[in-house]
Amino acid sequence: MLDMTPATVSERSALKINPAKTCQPVGAVYAALGVHGCLPHSHGSQGCCAYHRSHLTRHFKEPVMASTSSFTEGSSVFGGMANLTQAFGTIFEMYDPDIVAVHTTCLSEVIGDDIPTIISKAREEGKIPEGKLVVHCNTPSFVGSHVTGFSAMVKGFVKYLSENTGTRTTAVNILPGWVEPSDMTELKRIVAIFGLPAIMLPDTSSVLDAPATGEHAFFPKGGTTLPELKAMGDARATLSLGSWASLDAATLLETKCGVPFQELDLPIGLAATDRFIQSLKALAGVDVPVQIEDERGRLVDVISDMHQYLSGRKVAIYGDPDHVIALTEFCRDMDMLPVHVLTGSVGNAFETRIHAILADSVPNANVKAQGDLFLLHQWIKNEPVDLLLGTTYGKFIGRAEDIPLVRVGWPILDRVGHSYFPTVGYLGSLRLAAEIISAIQERQDRDAPDHAFELVL
């Protein structure tokens, strides 16, 4: 009944069905939540803010705080300056954050509100108390996707707050990209094993995976601190993980503060984690610690033990470009066949990169940026797969076609665990590999006739 997708692909130039992305502002909210004492502020109608908070809450099962300019019809005619100015007053009186991170919406962008001017006027008028900070980024929802919104906010923090004081420190900036709190914790653990002091931006660990204490912390204890944000400008290097989410901020840290950067993929899977580890090794000037080598060895061990279940399995991968690129490479390295690869986000670079990864193993793969899940479903109807790898939104396809789904990426609205157990690094990749293998084996058990249903797999 839920299968309403015809196999024949018809021309669509205007209609999107079942999107594989959402709009920029929610990314700005997620990034801002990763700064300590920061209140994300949505400059637009209050529905935007309500939707972003609800959606993030559905994914993290955590309270998500953000304020809104609560635009009315009047603001849409006369501009939102009065709303934003009043908002600063309300925010600092009522919620007392250290920093407010303003992002725009389609409405305030079309009206043409000039946020920096409004901020400086509000400061002149005393609406922003001494010692309190306000940063902003532009996130019109008719440009980019939630991923570029995330990128814009991270860049916004660097633009406003990072400073080069002239003294280089030994710290390394880690821009983790749009990953889970669990991934950020894992990245910090790995970097610490190399003995490298690191600053991570944003850092949603201990914010969106906060423990139950019986209290509601409006500003949870985690997040990049303001001194850290400032000190990023003095760091010796930046590791940009995931180009869609991190490269803009990394580039700005170089041009503004002279901090050189390395562009890396999200360290998901063996090869991408190897590259990440090589960068850390070079920065730290040490051999790869035994602990890390062992973790790598365990991942290789599991993939080897189970390769017969993975070999030749067709997989459809969809979601955000940074995730999809890393996942495609990982699946290829495990001898799986990513025959359909799709993102809702923009970027020809995505298609080029995926084709390059699959050039030898799946040269005829269906690859598309700015696609939607309706198209992915049509592809699958024409060439079935053994596994779906992506967000919760794929569950409709999974049900219609009876294909198992391993959930990875954002959002995951119907399962728990993603914010606590990482998918980055060798151990995170091991967890993901185990989930993939389990899904395949579950299916094998389910489909096996009695005579072939075995105790040992």
Add this chain to the structure above:
Amino acid sequence: MDLLDDRKRQVVTAGEVRAVVCDRPSVAGSVTQRACSFCGSRVVLYPIADALHLVHGPVGCAAYTWDIRGAQSSGPQLHRLSFNTDVREEEVIFGGEKKLARALRELVVIHKPKGAFVYATCLTGVIGDDVDAVCRMATAELGIPIIPVQSEGFKGTKKDGYSAACRALDQLIGTGPTEGIGPYSVNILGDFNIAGEIWTIKGYLERMGVEVVATLTGDGRVDTIRRAHGVKLNIVQCAGSMTSVAKLMKEKYGIPYVQVSFFGLEDCADALYQIAKHFGDPEMMRRTKEIVRTETEAVLPELARIRKDLEGKKAALYVGGAFKAFSLVKALRQIGMQVAMAGTQTGGPADYEHLKELCDADTILADDSNPLEMASWLALRDVDLFIGGVKERPVAFKLGIGFCDHNHERKIGLAGFEGCAAFAREVHATVTSPVWSLVPRRAGRGLA
């Protein structure tokens, strides 16, 4: 806690003479739990299952409203797909009308729907797209009703969106045949069939001998809505969202309406009696009494058992509309619980006066509240249960307080007599859950 001076007038205790100031926009800068007009229109119309719902605007408005409400359909599931024009920079400059017209043509080829609703958004409103005109042309060209919904987000709160949805429904009602509709016929307005609730209500009505013609909008269908003007009575459940359709139908077609609630034993029985009384058929009244008696008897023993455990425990509730708050206060009292706080996103002055009458003198009543305030009240009054929606849930859990979703994400039907038992069971399970004894703030207090 300290409230902004501006906010203080929106919060009272029920015993105070002072009225709750409400029906005003949220203060800019607050972490309001409210949403926008678009959200209101979308939740009201979304359950019409064989219509195609096209969001004309940016992708976000479509993505966030894709299958987020468990509005169940007994047949078609077309409403559960997400259709969107994904308006981009090019359309912002040159206008989005052509793209909208193209999208409508493309989707009719693929899905051949019975009708379509086209939702305007902030973006298409501010760039000045004439959605009405495109819909008129598309209706003529494609041969199905394509109805514009004036749901630009900046036009107000959800309540304003409800009105826009009602105006859209008004365009559909009255366009179908009314032959064969009997004398004891009704439409159910304002139930969205979350967790199949409309089927429960329909079951009672059918047993009473009442013919349900159209359900607006839960498990709704384009064709039945088109003939909805053939009924003799409209039953309005969610007053905030649907009263204006009932009023319009009264003016246009002379159809009377009753405002009822199917939440809580008292309200549910009252609803059925009101309907039976309207039709004035003694036999129907007899059947109704029989239904109320058997259904009540079926759940009372369980409610009594549950009440023993919950007696004296405290609840807080924060809901969208006031009608639900009224029912919940009564339903909670039935299982022995006191209401320490009651708030709504969109209640009006008369609603809050009525809430004052229903609640205890020290009950906090709040209009357009925010998580900071609510968290402080929940802790201050040491409540055992919070009733709300998705944004309220994690706040309750962080505080170590039981929670019941009475909004889009409820998974168990809470309407009708059996719904009362389900509600009581759900409240009992969460309030007496041993997990709260694990939360530091409440540790050592022992199990409930």
